[in-house]
Amino acid sequence: MSFGRRLASRIAERESQIVLGLDPDPARLWPGADAEGQGAPAERAAAAVQAHCRALIDAAGPACVAVKPQLACFERLGAPGRMALSATVAYARDAGLLVIADGKRGDIDVTARAYAQSLYGGLETPFGAIAGLHVDLATVNPLMGIDAVEPFVEAARAIRSGVLVLVRTSNPGAADIEDLDLAGGGVVWERAAALVDQLGEAAPGAGEIADVGAVMGATVPAHLQRARELMPRALFLLPGVGAQGGRVEDLAPAFAPGRAGAVVSASRSIVGAYLQHGGSPGDAARAEAERLREAAWRLSDPRL
């Protein structure tokens, strides 16, 4: 099944476009998540992080279509963190969720291929096959140009997965480079958008979303309309809802191609909902994810 059909059917099944961000901080885990660990600090922290992610997936996962592990948060725990990442990816997949690896990689061709092996289908070696994370999507940084992105697209396509290129991010600093006006007209992020449109499958099935999408920050909804013009067939990953100030209600243009046109990620607003609204961490997370799910579902068009 093509990436676009797989995405659309998963969104339809789960009636959700919400992506559960997994950005575990060992100092802010849910109460009880630290009960299981033993061994060195990194091993104990990784075990606790893994338990925390499991609990978060159990609680909020049913209202979501995907999880988005933030690779930095696992990397800082060393080798035990890498094992916790694999285990968390597997747990999410078993719960019926798509997996979006958020690592924002980008490098020259041979190195991009190495990253892509790690994230998607793995690699053959003289020592035997080494598995990749086999994620459904991974975020990629386009600063270095098309040859830094293509190896990710090839590796993703080989396993019917997709790529999400940073186009216009949700942070204040995005204005420093991404928003610069170009001499030939337009701004820098619009060139990244053109790259996304160019690299997506030449001919996805009728009405299908292509396998190269865009990260479009939800904090500047004014950009979404223009982004849709430039990338009519692309999946938009919309971060920045909640803690960063974005509101689901402002995201309608992202859903122009239909219900599979965009996914909305939220991390801190879900995991920390109990601090804001009271109740148990799980109940509060479930309620917040469900609130976001309803808002996005209501907003989106049922054509896809």
Added chain:
Amino acid sequence: MSFGRRLASRIAERESQIVLGLDPDPARLWPGADAEGQGAPAERAAAAVQAHCRALIDAAGPACVAVKPQLACFERLGAPGRMALSATVAYARDAGLLVIADGKRGDIDVTARAYAQSLYGGLETPFGAIAGLHVDLATVNPLMGIDAVEPFVEAARAIRSGVLVLVRTSNPGAADIEDLDLAGGGVVWERAAALVDQLGEAAPGAGEIADVGAVMGATVPAHLQRARELMPRALFLLPGVGAQGGRVEDLAPAFAPGRAGAVVSASRSIVGAYLQHGGSPGDAARAEAERLREAAWRLSDPRL
């Protein structure tokens, strides 16, 4: 000791500005590097990669001032790869080499801090302290703007290490975004250069190199003069010599601030020298690294 003084004294001691790139591919290791491994494929591949890097450091390290592990090549080996990375970093440090982590990370503030913890000084957790890689420099992608770079600078500065921001990379695709002409004059990479100059220490010691530097591809030496105008105090990491087509002899403007103004990285031309020139892998690597060392040393000015 400040970063700039540490860099300059190390370069003076070793009479070298050569950076040994470590991009191990399990399918192209030096003969004999696969003898030690056992266990699962990833464990065996990681052990072989580690042995290969050790042999490469033993052979070519004496002609170099630093190693530059390519994080992608270790990541694709999973948790055993992460352990091989730590061991390789430690081995290089014990051999008197600086360590440049080449990961080209970049993300919103909270995530950038997590990456920086991993690369530099580690983190405190309720489970105890977790060590970082404690590298001397790490490459960072500035697409997302100043707030995606600053956390790396802070973490590096706390341990008297430095940051290398991608300014103008060595790959053909660099032209796609980095070289775009801006409406206000200049090109995109010049804005990244301005960021580098802005973020470097306010007042490094007289004649010292600042702790924020730039990756400037050696494949387009015409840019180096302009880059020096924009970043007079910055360390330049110059990749792209050898396999990518750059020549040491063309890099003079990079050394304008003196001998600690730039370091030249080479990977495939050193590790694969025996395929090109014959002889044992170690002897050929040593000879090629020494040839590069002499060429750069001769080219550079002894003021620093």
